[in-house]
Amino acid sequence: MKNTLKLEELGLFMLGIYLFNLLDYARWWFLVLILVPDLSMIGYVFGNKTEAFCYNLFHHRGIAIALYFSGIYSSNSSIQLSGVIIFSHSSMDRMFGYGLKYETGFNYSHLDEIGKK
Numbered sequence: 001m002k003n004t005l006k007l008e009e010l011g012l013f014m015l016g017i018y019l020f021n022l023l024d025y026a027r028w029w030f031l032v033l034i035l036v037p038d039l040s041m042i043g044y045v046f047g048n049k050t051e052a053f054c055y056n057l058f059h060h061r062g063i064a065i066a067l068y069f070s071g072i073y074s075s076n077s078s079i080q081l082s083g084v085i086i087f088s089h090s091s092m093d094r095m096f097g098y099g100l101k102y103e104t105g106f107n108y109s110h111l112d113e114i115g116k117k
Helices: 003-022 028-033 036-046 048-057 061-073 077-095
Strands: 105-109
Touching: 003 077, 028 077, 036 048, 036 077, 061 077
Parallel strands: none
Antiparallel strands: none
16 A cells, blocks of 8 residues: 555544544543454454444444444544444554455455555
C-alpha cells in the first residue's frame, strides 16, 4: 500500500486516540479494547461468507462513526467508546494493509490481496 495512504490511516488512528481521550475512561482501557474487534474473525468457523460479513461489520468506519454520534446523541459514553474503538482499530488495521474482506477468503480485501508479493 502506498505510504501516503498509510500516513492517512495513521492520522485517523491518532484522531481515534484523541476522541478516546475526550471520554471519561482510563487510558489503559484503550489498550485493552483496541483488539476486541478482531474477535469478529470467529465467523471463519461458519465459512468465508459469514466471516466476511462479521469482520466487515466490526471493521467498518461508517458504522463506527454512526455509533459514536449515536452515543453523543443519547449521552451514552459506552456507545461512544464502541464507536471510537471500532474507528481506531479499523484505521490501525488499514495502516498495516488489512482492509474490508471479500467473501473469497481472508487474504482478499478492498485494499489489495494480503501477502501478495
